[in-house]
Amino acid sequence: MIKIAICDDEKNIRSYLTSLIREQDAECEMSEYASADEFLSSGMEHDLLFLDIGLKESASGMDGMGMARRIRDMGQIKQPLIIFVTGYEKYVYDAFDVDAFQYLVKPVDEQKFAEVFTRALDKVLSEAEQKKKTLVIQYAGAYKAIPLENIYYMESQGHKIVLDTKDGKLEYYAKIGELEEELQGRFCRIHKGYLANLSYVEEYSRTEAILTNGDKLPLSKYKYGSFVKAYLNFMQREG
Numbered sequence: 558m559i560k561i562a563i564c565d566d567e568k569n570i571r572s573y574l575t576s577l578i579r580e581q582d583a584e585c586e587m588s589e590y591a592s593a594d595e596f597l598s599s600g601m602e603h604d605l606l607f608l609d610i611g612l613k614e615s616a617s618g619m620d621g622m623g624m625a626r627r628i629r630d631m632g633q634i635k636q637p638l639i640i641f642v643t644g645y646e647k648y649v650y651d652a653f654d655v656d657a658f659q660y661l662v663k664p665v666d667e668q669k670f671a672e673v674f675t676r677a678l679d680k681v682l683s684e685a686e687q688k689k690k691t692l693v694i695q696y697a698g699a700y701k702a703i704p705l706e707n708i709y710y711m712e713s714q715g716h717k718i719v720l721d722t723k724d725g726k727l728e729y730y731a732k733i734g735e736l737e738e739e740l741q742g743r744f745c746r747i748h749k750g751y752l753a754n755l756s757y758v759e760e761y762s763r764t765e766a767i768l769t770n771g772d773k774l775p776l777s778k779y780k781y782g783s784f785v786k787a788y789l790n791f792m793q794r795e796g
Contacts, residue, residue, distance in 0.1 A: 560586050560605070566612055570609070574642070577674075581678075592615040596624065659676070692708065694727070
């Protein structure tokens, strides 16, 4: 489900863009905002944002470009793909300052919209697919993307998670329950303290799972049934 936001102080423009989106062949969830303050205070994350670059200044004094800069400065939130909607082409060059994907000039042409929307959707879906193949963690004061194929297993130690990777071990703050939900299908909770990468399970018994690197992980009797099912499904899916 693609989450799309439209932020424009003109209701008729918001309605028009909404109708254009509905005409596209895409499963999406849409939200409309009339000001920068309204958008930012919602706290919602979006994949794609149609933003009026000439948005009237809100109570906080923020216009469309100011809002885009604020979003880009908020590194801890999911960064949406931004498509500027403007009535003046002279503002187009400003879009590059905030890494905007594209711009549409009012009145928005239906064919042009469809072309831009299709390319934006392809990019969003491509990035989502790539994200499924990596784990992004906060490590040493920065964000680090680790390919899932590099991780043998994850171990919960208090409030930290220890990643056993092909490049060694990494520790960072996270909850194993959240990781279990995020990585289901590729990783399996085989014990209350362990998530194993199903790609590297070489053999198993009722008490342990042995990985291709030789590591032996405890396999809980309470997790055995769900592990076997997940493992067999994974092997069938991966062929």
